[in-house]
Amino acid sequence: MNETALTRVRIVLVEPAGPLNVGSVARVMKNMSLNQLFLVKPHCDRLGEEARLMAVHGIDVLEKSQVVDTIPQALQGCHRIIATTGRSLSLPTHLETPRNALPWLLTDDLNTALIFGPEDRGLNNEELSYAQRFVCIPANSDYSSLNLAQAVAVCSYELYQVAQNPLENTSNPSFDPAAFEALEGYYQHLEAVLLKIGYLYPHTAKARLEKFRRLYNKANLTTEEVALLRGILRQVDWACQDFSSKNK
Incomplete structure (x- = not known):
C-alpha cells in the first residue's frame, strides 16, 4: 500500500460555511497527499481570498475541487463510504475510531469517500444513511467538539499513516463491491x-x-x-x- 491509494479517497464537505475552514482543509489534504475535495452546497467562496490564504500550497486542491448540489452527486462512483460524527446517534449504529475504520478506505483499489458535516450541526441521520461505517474522533468529554478543519486533519493524518506503513496487502481482486x-x-x-x-x-x-x-x-x-x-x-x-x- 502506498500514497497512490490516497488519490482515490474523496474528502466530502457538506454545506461548509467558513472559507477559512475550506482553505485549511485544502492545506492539510495537500500535506497528506489527498487531492479529491468535494463540496456539497457550500455557503462560502472556495476560491476567495480567505480560502486561498489558508490553503497556502494547497491552492491546487481548492482549484480542482468540485461543487455539487447533493451528497449522492459527490459519491458517484464510490464503493466504500465512511461518515464522521461527533454526537451520539439516535440510530443503533456502531461508532469507530479513525484508526480502526479508515484503513478500510485504502484497500482493494476502490474509489472511496469520507464525509464531514456542516460546522454548526454535523451530519443528520438522513445524511449519515449514505455511509456504510461511522467514525467518531475520541476527545475530552468536557469539550469533544472539533473544528471542521481539525477533524479533517486528524482523519487525513490517519489515512496518510496507513498509506506509509508497509502493511500486508489485504486487497481481494475477486471481490466486486457494488458502486x-x-x-x-x-x-x-x-x-x-x-x-x-x-x-x-x-x-x-x-x-x-x-x-x-x-x-x-x-x-x-x-x-x-x-x-x-x-x-x-x-x-x-x-x-x-x-x-x-x-x-x-
Missing part, C-alpha cells in the same frame, strides 16, 4: 415496490428506508448481490401487475 449508484438505484426500486404492496406508507417511507439502508450498508453488498436483489423486486413488480390484471 454507490447501484445501491441508490436498488433503494429507489425497493421503496417503489414496498409502497406498491402496502408495506410502506408515504408518511413513514423515509424513516423505514433509513433502516433498510443501514441493514444493507452493513452487508457490504457486491454488484452480483445487488443484481440478485433487483431481480427479486422485478419479480414482485410482475406479480403485482399480473394479480391486478386478473382481478379487473
Whole structure:
C-alpha cells in the first residue's frame, strides 16, 4: 500500500460555511497527499481570498475541487463510504475510531469517500444513511467538539499513516463491491415496490428506508448481490401487475 491509494479517497464537505475552514482543509489534504475535495452546497467562496490564504500550497486542491448540489452527486462512483460524527446517534449504529475504520478506505483499489458535516450541526441521520461505517474522533468529554478543519486533519493524518506503513496487502481482486449508484438505484426500486404492496406508507417511507439502508450498508453488498436483489423486486413488480390484471 502506498500514497497512490490516497488519490482515490474523496474528502466530502457538506454545506461548509467558513472559507477559512475550506482553505485549511485544502492545506492539510495537500500535506497528506489527498487531492479529491468535494463540496456539497457550500455557503462560502472556495476560491476567495480567505480560502486561498489558508490553503497556502494547497491552492491546487481548492482549484480542482468540485461543487455539487447533493451528497449522492459527490459519491458517484464510490464503493466504500465512511461518515464522521461527533454526537451520539439516535440510530443503533456502531461508532469507530479513525484508526480502526479508515484503513478500510485504502484497500482493494476502490474509489472511496469520507464525509464531514456542516460546522454548526454535523451530519443528520438522513445524511449519515449514505455511509456504510461511522467514525467518531475520541476527545475530552468536557469539550469533544472539533473544528471542521481539525477533524479533517486528524482523519487525513490517519489515512496518510496507513498509506506509509508497509502493511500486508489485504486487497481481494475477486471481490466486486457494488458502486454507490447501484445501491441508490436498488433503494429507489425497493421503496417503489414496498409502497406498491402496502408495506410502506408515504408518511413513514423515509424513516423505514433509513433502516433498510443501514441493514444493507452493513452487508457490504457486491454488484452480483445487488443484481440478485433487483431481480427479486422485478419479480414482485410482475406479480403485482399480473394479480391486478386478473382481478379487473
